[in-house]
Amino acid sequence: MTIDTPATIQISSESDLWVPAMAQDPLKKALQNANYLMRWHRPPLASVAYTGTAEDTTSAVYVFPVLPSIDGLLYSAVHRFVCSAATQAVTIEIDETSNYAGGATTWNGLTSDTATSAAAGALSTHTQADFVVAATTEALRITYTAPPVGNRTDHHIVIHPSPGAPVVGIMPSGAVPFDDGLMADGDGSPIHTEFLNRCKRTAVAVLQSRKQNCLSFCQEESAYRYLWDAKAASKHYPLPPCRVWLPNQGPTVTIDVLAIATVDGGATTDLVRVRQLGVPSSLSVFLDASGGVEAAELTLKLKKEGGSALMTYADLEIAVSRAAGQETRFLSCMGYYTPGVD
């Protein structure tokens, strides 16, 4: 008895499905595809293009909220940065917390190692593989040290699930791996209705438990590139709008919006606003600049570019306000899409 996990999705032909042989396939192949999903469904937990200090000669710290899988999966991170000098050592550390509280946060190390920069001015890519992000994690902290010579510009990080092959047992999400034991004795074995249902059950569990990062903005934790301190108070000043693509979905989708912001004093209520642009009567959500992770749900009315279902989209805008006489320090905002939530 084995839990086989194919490295690529297996495709049964139309004829195999509609005129099936009295054999283990195509059901066995479909169930192995459920195992494939458990290992290879890898939507980004975070895909963040940093807003930091260009050509930085110091270390940089980025903090953003996340919604990891309930299954406590392994994740991997791929960093992109540029150094002005070749072969420079840049130490990269990823920490997590289950309770972000600014400077009072207790951080737990997930992974740390040293990247070596590529040629001067060229893109450096560095992967940190297979660290566990617990279901209780609410924020991640990414730290890049200064290169010994020259400067560093931080470009992007993508963090994605990278679980190993599934093992026996039901996952907290409800995903169930397939063990071929009951089919291993050859053709003609009984087919359980549970086998059929397991294909859908596992597919849905994997899809919904691995929420997809659909909106991201993050600037340095303390070296604020943009500080809401000089504009008129009690007005929300926006960052540039950006488009999220939600292929084939709709007509409405509700996403989770998470944000971290703080103030130097005064009121904190509703200082961060996220809304959809370009549709009549769109909804807005407001989040407090409490210093912790704030969350809200935003329902989007989706549109189609050129009538294409693949090009289904919503334009989103993040805006930040400040109280009179105060400044708002906006760190990050992340959006998460869960398939099937409308």
Add this chain to the structure above:
Amino acid sequence: MRTINPRNYNSEDLDARLTDEVSPPALVSLLADADSWTVDAAVAPYCGCAHVFDGLSATAYEARYLGLMVAPAAVHARAAISRGYYTLIGTATTHDMWSSDGGAFGNDIIKVPWHMVASLNYPASPTFQFAQHSIAVSGGSIVDTPTTATDRQIELATAGAPYIESMYISLAAGFSVCITEQIADLETL
């Protein structure tokens, strides 16, 4: 030939068992449906994340590198580019964009026309945070062997497992990528 079934999860009852959905349950369509749920999930494009970032106010950020996770069966993509006017780049005429699969040099570079110019009097400073912006979508033409750098669809690797596509965009304040074409016959994946 087996084509992709674009499943809209917002129109599905995700809690219902397959064996509750058909009658009688021994229909062969049940087997096809079971197979379809796993395959559809595997090849469904991931959402195109809306990345908001400063790519305008510093020279070192005018060139932005990203790594985008791509689901299986993707062939081509287009990008939504958020942009704003900035004095330092007022003379630029295009956003340069590339994917590693399509090539990063010469004629392979995708040139998305830049329309926001100084003469239009967009507020110039501070550009990223408060200036006027627009969202443009890159070109829809499929030209995989271009003889000149032009505005065309992004080439992706068509694979049976997800992978990270290395991408580049210049002079943007936001960026997201949408899968616009998937493999025609899944049996060739």
